[in-house]
Amino acid sequence: xxxxxxxxxxxxxxYLILLFLCxxxxxxxxxxxxxxxxxxMTALAYPPKFLFNPxxxxxxxxxxxxxxxxxxxxxxxxxxxxxxxxxSFAIGLxxxxxxxxxxxxxKSNLMFYVLSIRFAPAIGFLIPFYIIYRMFNLIDTxxxxxxxxxxxxxxxxxxxxxxxxxxxxxxxxxxAMVDGCSRLKVFFKITLPLVxxxxxxxAILTLIFLWNELLFAFILTGNNAKTxxxxxxxxxxxxxxxxxxxxxxxxLTMLPVLVFGIIMQRQLVRGLVLGALKG
Amino acid sequence: xxxxxxxxxxxLPAFLTLFxxxxxxxxxxxxxxxxxxxLKFKSTIFVGLQNYVGLLQDFRFLNSLKNTGIYTITAVLSxxxxxxxxxxxxxxxxxxxxxxxxxxxxxxxxxPVVMSITFKNLILHxxxxxxxxxxxxxxxxxxxxxxxxxxxxxxxxLIDVWQWTPFVMLIxxxxxxxxxxxxxxxxxxxxxxxxxxxxFITVPLLxxxxxxxxxxxxxDCIKAFDIIYAAxxxxxxxxxxxxNLYAFTNAFVYLNMGYASAIVxxxxxxxxxxxxxxxxxxxxxx
Numbered sequence: 001x002x003x004x005x006x007x008x009x010x011x012x013x014x015y016l017i018l019l020f021l022c023x024x025x026x027x028x029x030x031x032x033x034x035x036x037x038x039x040x041m042t043a044l045a046y047p048p049k050f051l052f053n054p055x056x057x058x059x060x061x062x063x064x065x066x067x068x069x070x071x072x073x074x075x076x077x078x079x080x081x082x083x084x085x086x087x088s089f090a091i092g093l094x095x096x097x098x099x100x101x102x103x104x105x106x107k108s109n110l111m112f113y114v115l116s117i118r119f120a121p122a123i124g125f126l127i128p129f130y131i132i133y134r135m136f137n138l139i140d141t142x143x144x145x146x147x148x149x150x151x152x153x154x155x156x157x158x159x160x161x162x163x164x165x166x167x168x169x170x171x172x173x174x175x176a177m178v179d180g181c182s183r184l185k186v187f188f189k190i191t192l193p194l195v196x197x198x199x200x201x202x203a204i205l206t207l208i209f210l211w212n213e214l215l216f217a218f219i220l221t222g223n224n225a226k227t228x229x230x231x232x233x234x235x236x237x238x239x240x241x242x243x244x245x246x247x248x249x250x251x252l253t254m255l256p257v258l259v260f261g262i263i264m265q266r267q268l269v270r271g272l273v274l275g276a277l278k279g
Numbered sequence: 280x281x282x283x284x285x286x287x288x289x290x291l292p293a294f295l296t297l298f299x300x301x302x303x304x305x306x307x308x309x310x311x312x313x314x315x316x317x318l319k320f321k322s323t324i325f326v327g328l329q330n331y332v333g334l335l336q337d338f339r340f341l342n343s344l345k346n347t348g349i350y351t352i353t354a355v356l357s358x359x360x361x362x363x364x365x366x367x368x369x370x371x372x373x374x375x376x377x378x379x380x381x382x383x384x385x386x387x388x389x390x391p392v393v394m395s396i397t398f399k400n401l402i403l404h405x406x407x408x409x410x411x412x413x414x415x416x417x418x419x420x421x422x423x424x425x426x427x428x429x430x431x432x433x434x435x436x437l438i439d440v441w442q443w444t445p446f447v448m449l450i451x452x453x454x455x456x457x458x459x460x461x462x463x464x465x466x467x468x469x470x471x472x473x474x475x476x477x478x479f480i481t482v483p484l485l486x487x488x489x490x491x492x493x494x495x496x497x498x499d500c501i502k503a504f505d506i507i508y509a510a511x512x513x514x515x516x517x518x519x520x521x522x523n524l525y526a527f528t529n530a531f532v533y534l535n536m537g538y539a540s541a542i543v544x545x546x547x548x549x550x551x552x553x554x555x556x557x558x559x560x561x562x563x564x565x
Binding site: 010011014015017018021022025026027028029031032035044046047048090091092094095097098099102103104107110112113114115116117118119120121122123124125126127128129130131134147148150151154155158183208211212214215219229232233235236243246247250253254257258261262265268269272273276277 | 285286287289290292293294296297300301303304305307308311318365368369371372375379380381382383384385386387388389390391392393394396397398400401402406407409412441444445446449450453454457473488491492495498501502504505508509523526527530531536539540543544546547550551553554555557558
């Protein structure tokens with residue numbers, strides 16, 4: 001029975017190590033969320049308090065239309081990211097479809113170019129955008145951020161949807177075209193419904209990446225179009241005293257991404273490596 | 280609209296947009312890098328290669344280059360080793376695997392700037408941080424994680440490892456699940472130990488996937504901004520200032536766009552090499 005016992009020991013220690021790592025990796029998030037329910041004195045207490053009377057005051061303060069309109073920033077994030085996503089889908093889908101179905105000169109080079117944008121330094125796009133936006137009064141506008149966000153979302157949509165389109169058997173489309181359907185009709189009636197799950201996955205993955213973005217929004221927005229992550233950053237002046245409020249704003253900022261990320265867990269890998277791997 | 284021309288109609292809107300928002304800024308940066316162009320002093324003087332020559336003599340740039348190197352190598356190696364360990368462990372357990380994966384994925388999903396601020400104020404804070412509270416039992420004095428110039432870079436790397444190890448873990452785990460069963464069965468029949476199987480079968484088979492993870496992590500470490508800026512803003516002094524942060528400071532604090540662009544062009548060159556490697560070894564195009 002020796003090998004069997006050995007096997008059991010191995011499995012047991014695997015569980016133990018994983019459990020330990022889970023605690024380590026979730027602790028900072030757990031601690032942040034916990035802090036968001038502490039009153040001011042408890043949040044500042046040392047040694048740290050794990051047990052306390054939870055309060056919603058921080059959330060009420062953060063959501064109230066007072067000094068820092070955090071709700072506005074959250075809505076800004078929603079508006080900017082949704083617009084960016086809509087534009088990326090409108091112009092990225094046809095391109096992804098063309099890449100997956102049609103052969104043309106320069107296709108491989110163009111695909112490499114789209115991919116290389118993911119690797120390029122974002123600040124290289126930001127500097128010219130900043131100078132030009134200053135000239136045309138586009139600083140601190142929703143449309144300005146939406147446009148530069150295309151450098152993130154458009155390559156992602158093209159590459160991910162390419163991966164989903166290529167999984168649809170060509171024969172299905174060809175059969176329909178033999179029956180007299182135009183390619184346009186085939187695309188809308190047959191291909192799109194077949195990749196509906198891919199569309200949803202691409203949309204959510206792209207939103208996750210956009211939602212967490214800081215650099216562009218940090219430089220290109222002010223009081224009008226500030227996004228939620230930049231909003232949390234602007235709490236730093238108050239953090240010495242108002243840790244609870246900072247924690248509440250932080251939790252609210254991360255919430256949508258955490259929820260959608262967990263739902264999309266199986267598709268996540270694909271999004272992370274531009275479809276180079278399937279989860 | 281014939282089949283022959285239609286591909287170009289389909290890709291035109293996307294590529295017109297992409298050219299305007301990426302190729303044009305790139306060319307703009309190349310141009311700026313030959314200028315002494317300062318938005319504060321409103322100066323525009325053609326200086327040729329002077330910005331690039333200046334970089335070689337700039338202590339702060341060389342320091343940022345060194346920091347970028349240390350940051351990238353240390354963070355990526357730690358993340359690869361830890362990610363490989365977790366992916367392997369996840370492959371061992373049957374029950375509860377999804378729960379473990381969900382919890383271990385959370386750092387990856389959380390907003391980098393938010394978590395970096397959290398680390399700075401709630402976890403790594405010298406007098407009020409959770410980490411020093413736990414370490415109190417082992418070390419009698421509090422450790423100034425982010426405040427000590429000698430420790431700051433390691434502490435920032437720690438945040439990066441916390442956030443991005445799950446990225447490597449997810450990729451390698453997906454890779455492990457895609458491996459063929461036969462070599463592992465053959466190894467078991469031959470009586471190979473776990474370590475032998477791991478070393479001579481798992482790792483070699485996983486190599487292409489490891490390269491994908493490596494390329495993405497190296498790229499993102501070189502570009503890292505959120506974590507470092509929110510935790511230290513490059514300080515104390517210039518202890519955690521990477522190339523990206525130095526370019527950022529030049530561009531948006533000193534408004535020295537020409538000099539910043541010269542740094543950015545160097546970063547573009549590195550990113551071009553990395554994306555070429557990715558396209559060659561790990562391309563999704565088959």
